[in-house]
Amino acid sequence: MKIPTEPIGSIPRPIELVEALQTTESDDPALELLYQEAVRDTIERFEATGSPMITDGEQRKYHNFWTYCVHGLKNTAPDGFKIPFEAGHTRRMPRLTSGPFNYKRYADRYLDLAMQYAHVPIKQAVIAPSALSLMYPATPIPDYSRERFIEDLLNEHETEIRRCFAKGAAKVQIDFTEGRFAMKVDPTGELLAGFIDLNNLALARFSPEERSKIGIHTCPGGDKDSTHSADVDYAQLLPSLFELNVGNFYISLAGERNRPYVLDIIRNYIKPHQTIFVGVISPINPRIEAAEEVRDSILEAAKYIPIEQLGTTDDCGFSPFCDDTSTSRDTAFAKIEMRIRGTLLASEIIGGV
Numbered sequence: 158m159k160i161p162t163e164p165i166g167s168i169p170r171p172i173e174l175v176e177a178l179q180t181t182e183s184d185d186p187a188l189e190l191l192y193q194e195a196v197r198d199t200i201e202r203f204e205a206t207g208s209p210m211i212t213d214g215e216q217r218k219y220h221n222f223w224t225y226c227v228h229g230l231k232n233t234a235p236d237g238f239k240i241p242f243e244a245g246h247t248r249r250m251p252r253l254t255s256g257p258f259n260y261k262r263y264a265d266r267y268l269d270l271a272m273q274y275a276h277v278p279i280k281q282a283v284i285a286p287s288a289l290s291l292m293y294p295a296t297p298i299p300d301y302s303r304e305r306f307i308e309d310l311l312n313e314h315e316t317e318i319r320r321c322f323a324k325g326a327a328k329v330q331i332d333f334t335e336g337r338f339a340m341k342v343d344p345t346g347e348l349l350a351g352f353i354d355l356n357n358l359a360l361a362r363f364s365p366e367e368r369s370k371i372g373i374h375t376c377p378g379g380d381k382d383s384t385h386s387a388d389v390d391y392a393q394l395l396p397s398l399f400e401l402n403v404g405n406f407y408i409s410l411a412g413e414r415n416r417p418y419v420l421d422i423i424r425n426y427i428k429p430h431q432t433i434f435v436g437v438i439s440p441i442n443p444r445i446e447a448a449e450e451v452r453d454s455i456l457e458a459a460k461y462i463p464i465e466q467l468g469t470t471d472d473c474g475f476s477p478f479c480d481d482t483s484t485s486r487d488t489a490f491a492k493i494e495m496r497i498r499g500t501l502l503a504s505e506i507i508g509g510v
Contacts, residue, residue: 159508160455160467161209162500163434164493165374165407166282166330167222167474168203168214169486171195178479183219184229192217193270200274202486206494210278210327213271219262221478222332223284226260226317227251227292238291240338242378242385248478253292256301258309265320278327282374282474285333286314286359287352307355315362318371330372330407331356333398334473337377338386340393353397360402372405372434373398377412379441379473380481387412391419399426409472410436411446411454420461433462436472437499438492440484445491451499456506464507469500 170178174191181188199214218225227233230251237252264283271279293306321329333356339349360368375398378385391413398406406427413419420435427433437454438446451469459467475489476482 160464160469160500160504161432161434162469162496163210163280163328163407164203164208164212165471165474166212166215166280166332167218167476168199168212168216168489169476169482169484170214170216170479171198171486172482174216175480175482183479196270197274200271202490203493204275204277206490207497208277208493210280211275212280212282213267215267215282215474215477217267217270218264218479221248222282222474223248223288223334223477224250226262226264226284226313227289228261230259230261232256233292240378240385242380243387244380246380248380250291252294253298253306255298256305256309258292258306258313260313260317263317263320265317265324265326268321268324268326272325279325280328280330281321281326282330282332283314283317283321285331285335285352285356285373286310287333287355288335289314290352290355291335311359311362314359318363322367322370328370328372328405330374330405331403333373333375334378334385336375336398337389337391337394340389341386344393346393346397349394349397353400357400357402368402369404369430371403372407373401373403374407376409376436376473380478384412384441392422395419395422396426399428399431404430405432405434405468407434407470408436410458411439411472412436412441416454416457417461420458424461427462427466429466432466432468434468434470435462437469438471438496440471440473440475440489440492443484443488445488446495446499448495448498448502451495452502452506455500455503459503459507469496471496
């Protein structure tokens with residue numbers, strides 16, 4: 158049996174594009190040639206690793222993976238929800254100031270260019286409704302209730318996913334980094350439970366066949382070689398995570414101090430229809446893992462997860478925020494190649510491939 162392997166999403170942008178974004182608005186047409194070259198080069202290098210599924214590296218995502226769809230909305234303010242990282246820096250979400258809520262852009266637009274260059278299936282990552290729900294302020298917005306906001310949010314999320322599939326995405330990955338972070342913000346678990354319920358409301362709009370091509374990604378964050386919630390025990394997240402009605406889970410694992418502990422939790426809570434892509438590469442660790450190291454991590458995971466439900470991935474994207482230059486493109490692709498090679502080595506041992 159060949160073990161499936163998929164990336165998470167982002168690849169560090171070329172330095173020329175990073176520098177241009179520091180002085181130019183991200184949607185300025187003057188950047189178009191830089192974006193096109195970044196996407197072309199990313200896909201070419203992705204395919205050179207032998208990856209059976211790729212992304213466009215999120216080269217065109219406006220600013221970051223979290224707020225790309227709402228960046229620049231006129232009815233927002235910059236002083237929204239704050240996400241602190243262990244390195245000492247913070248990221249902020251925009252705050253909704255009035256209704257209605259609409260996306261400014263959908264992720265399917267990134268497939269337009271990527272599909273022109275790709276020769277293998279493409280995955281498209283989108284942000285979870287639970288993440289964007291944090292845009293609504295604690296004080297209700299006059300003439301625009303939270304209930305109306307949630308309905309608009311769910312409609313936009315559904316539209317985005319359907320548009321991605323219509324453009325030819327083989328998989329759609331929902332980024333749910335706020336899941337683990339929720340337990341840090343609210344140890345009672347009420348916030349996490351609300352996130353799970355909201356995301357399940359969105360997933361209920363899709364058929365079982367569609368949900369088999371949708372996945373959830375969870376991680377403790379990854380920005381400037383730092384995390385926002387790695388200190389939160391996975392036991393506080395994973396039992397609830399597997400209640401999400403979706404076919405694929407991409408779980409950060411390579412950076413965990415006690416992998417067997419996490420794998421045991423996964424074994425106790427996964428359902429028969431769920432495929433678990435375990436993280437075997439740590440994007441925030443500058444060291445390039447050896448293929449044999451990746452192989453051994455997979456063999457370890459296979460002791461806990463049925464082989465027919467096991468896949469591999471990276472813990473997180475390599476540059477979820479466009480100004481993060483802590484990892485080079487060369488390092489990112491070298492790590493991805495080791496994931497591919499290590500997964501093949503494990504497949505040969507486990508399934509005789």
